[in-house]
Amino acid sequence: MTPHETLLDRIQTRQATVAVVGMGYVGLPLAVAFVEAGFGVVGLDISAVRVAALAAGASHVEDVSDAALARALAAGFEVTTDPDVLATVDAISICVPTPLRKTRDPDLSHVLAASEAVAARVRPGQLVVLESTTYPGTTREVLAPLLEERGLTIGVDAFVVFSPERVDPGRTDWTTRTTPKVMGGMTPACLEVGVALYDAAVETVVPVSSPEVAELTKIFENTFRAVNIGLANELLLMCDRLGLDAWEVIEAAATKPFGFMRFTPGPGLGGHCLPVDPHYLSWKLRGLDYTARFIELASEVNTGMPRFWLRKVQDALNERGKAVRGSTVLVLGVAYKPDVSDLRESPALDILALLDEKGADVQYHDPHVPTLRHNRLDLASVPDLDAAVRAADAVVLVTDHAGYDAGALAAGADVFLNSRGPNPPHPGGHA
Incomplete structure (x- = not known):
């Protein structure tokens, strides 16, 4: 069988093994979801302290209880700091942070380090998934070339997809398993094996035509929220000048059953996504001589x-x-x-x-x-x-x-x- 056929067969028969790189708020819940789907799973993290705690059954992620972690460990879930484990698995999911530098430019150092660790150990027949939120083009321009430098042909010997995390920490109604998963492959074969793997662990996979579409989808989702929160915050600023109650205005507007979506003002933006992700898109577009005006204005208001x-x-x-x-x-x-x-x-x-x-x-x-x-x-x-x-x-x-x-x-x-x-x-x- 070809590497593509072999990998599909191993996924469909639950013989495939999965490594999740990064045991944070994205990686740990994803690893547990793969365990619950019946796969052999190993979690990789650079923090020895974090790995030791997880191995002892202590979860640092609120979306994964100690009891859920204990069940995963009992089912064979392993955690390690040894990157050589990447050579032994069938699929690798990269779930590392993508912060901003002080200059508001993307900091891809974690993605690059993880990608280089994968590339140094990659073998034919493996699937590599990037989940870290990033600008359109990262998968094709950063991750794929590192694998190709090892002599692999994407879509034939190795399979690469981008599938953005959509975690909202603390939620119980939408979880790693129930939140639809957008996925774009470098080739149709890449997409096929990526969908097959994630179909087993999440309820809905949404295939798109390319990694760039999937990358932009995630950033647009958070840009939509950031811009609309910025508009609500500006309403608060305007009402403060006008001597009006912004909340009364919002509640009245929300009675319209169509054409209005309720967003509320507050002290600013926080969290791992909204204050960060839109800047990845505006940075990418600056290189194309385009100013993402809504993003810049919303950021100015929110900050x-x-x-x-x-x-x-x-x-x-x-x-x-x-x-x-x-x-x-x-x-x-x-x-x-x-x-x-x-x-x-x-x-x-x-x-x-x-x-x-x-x-x-x-x-x-x-x-x-x-x-x-x-x-x-x-x-x-x-x-x-x-x-x-x-x-x-x-x-x-x-x-x-x-x-x-x-x-x-x-x-x-x-x-x-x-x-x-x-x-x-x-x-x-x-x-």
Whole structure:
């Protein structure tokens, strides 16, 4: 049989083995999904500490419980720091970070390192899948040439696809298994084996014509959200000037049963995708002499929101004859989204840093984040929320965890600002 036929047969009979490179919030859930589908799976990570913890049954990813990890380990799931395992498997999925540099340019160092590790050990008959979010052209321009340098013909000896992760940490309704999986292959044969593998582990695979289409699909999804959140944030800025309630406007607009999608303002963008992914596209287009104007404008608005909330704190304190310097300001919620512990790109960190720069005595409370270090801040979550609210000169709700009752918090605060919704009526007439 040809390498293509052999690999398809091994996948269809569940004899194929899979290596997942990167045991983070994407890779670990994917590895568990492949285990549950009946494949032999090994997880590869450069962190010896992370690998040891996983091998001991301790999951660091909220979407994979310790119990789920234990079941996977009992079913044969292995974790290692040894890249030589890549030579022994039938399929390799690369799930490594793709952050931005300080210049807002893509940092592909993790993808390049993983790709080089794969290329150094690749053998005929293997499938290589890139899942890391990146600009259109990465799979064809970065990953595939490294394999071809080893003398392999893509689509004949080795098979390459791009299938972007679509993880939304903390969700239980849409998981790695239930979220549709977009996939583009370098050749029809590549796509066929990629679809066959993922069809076994996820409910729906959505094939597209090329890796570039799949790469752009993921970036466009997040650009759509970033731009619309930027528009909602700009509505908040405009309503602040007009003396209107942006939330009332949004709720009224949302009553239209067609032609409107509800997006809400807040303290800015956070997480692993929205503040980062659109810049991959705008960077790629700058090289083609095109300016992605919506992306740039949305980024300008969204990244400016922490300063807007700093100004709101300053204004509220000024109304009471207080300066920010020397005032105790309590930030509620520092994770980037409700009910998770993820701090990546959280706008709360910017708000804390800005308040600290202005001389405030900054405190925070977050039931999911016991401690944090950011810039020169080294803080622990206040132990008594109610007491901290009563003692603070100003309280800012930044991340609306389920356990926060905005009305009750506002009632106990001297100054209360809600960045995630309308301010509840305050019995004492405070902000």
